[in-house]
Amino acid sequence: MALEEAEQYQLFETSLYKCRVFVTDFTDPIYFVVWFYNQRAGAENLIKEANNDAGLTAHPSGRFDVNSNHFQLAILAYNLNCWLMLFNREPQADATALQHTTLATARLRFLFVAAKIWRHAGRTGVSYSDHYEEKGVSERLMTRLRKIAPGAQSYASVMLPALR
Numbered sequence: 290m291a292l293e294e295a296e297q298y299q300l301f302e303t304s305l306y307k308c309r310v311f312v313t314d315f316t317d318p319i320y321f322v323v324w325f326y327n328q329r330a331g332a333e334n335l336i337k338e339a340n341n342d343a344g345l346t347a348h349p350s351g352r353f354d355v356n357s358n359h360f361q362l363a364i365l366a367y368n369l370n371c372w373l374m375l376f377n378r379e380p381q382a383d384a385t386a387l388q389h390t391t392l393a394t395a396r397l398r399f400l401f402v403a404a405k406i407w408r409h410a411g412r413t414g415v416s417y418s419d420h421y422e423e424k425g426v427s428e429r430l431m432t433r434l435r436k437i438a439p440g441a442q443s444y445a446s447v448m449l450p451a452l453r
Contacts, residue, residue, distance in 0.1 A: 313326075338367075339367050345367075367392065370395055376434075377429070377430045402423075404416060
């Protein structure tokens with residue numbers, strides 16, 4: 290006997306509204322409480338990602354100084370990935386509208402790639418498989434990374450518009 294799937298009812302028939310319940314002791318205005326919990330939910334997802342994908346929960350030692358160094362390196366790796374994904378955006382893209390790319394997705398797209406590293410006549414290069422779907426995106430990213438050079442007071446922009 291197959292179980293029937295229960296139908297999910299909506300409180301409102303329109304997509305203009307979201308129905309959520311907050312149990313809180315805040316006495317602030319409703320708009321602030323909604324904003325606060327929206328920010329918190331996003332942060333909790335980022336913490337979960339750092340724990341699961343960046344190895345933040347692994348404690349390699351019983352010594353505080355070793356675990357502290359591991360924590361700092363995990364956070365650095367996470368932040369470098371975020372900057373790398375931002376650096377890899379389309380030039381005309383609005384940075385505030387970009388979707389977050391998780392570490393796991395970035396790792397699958399850019400690190401676990403069948404490629405051949407070669408060296409010939411004093412040059413080193415990477416040849417990707419013809420079946421690598423992200424080949425153009427990866428080459429664009431590497432070209433941008435190679436263009437980074439110090440400017441007068443800071444690093445010169447390698448793509449326009451530059452993020453400020």
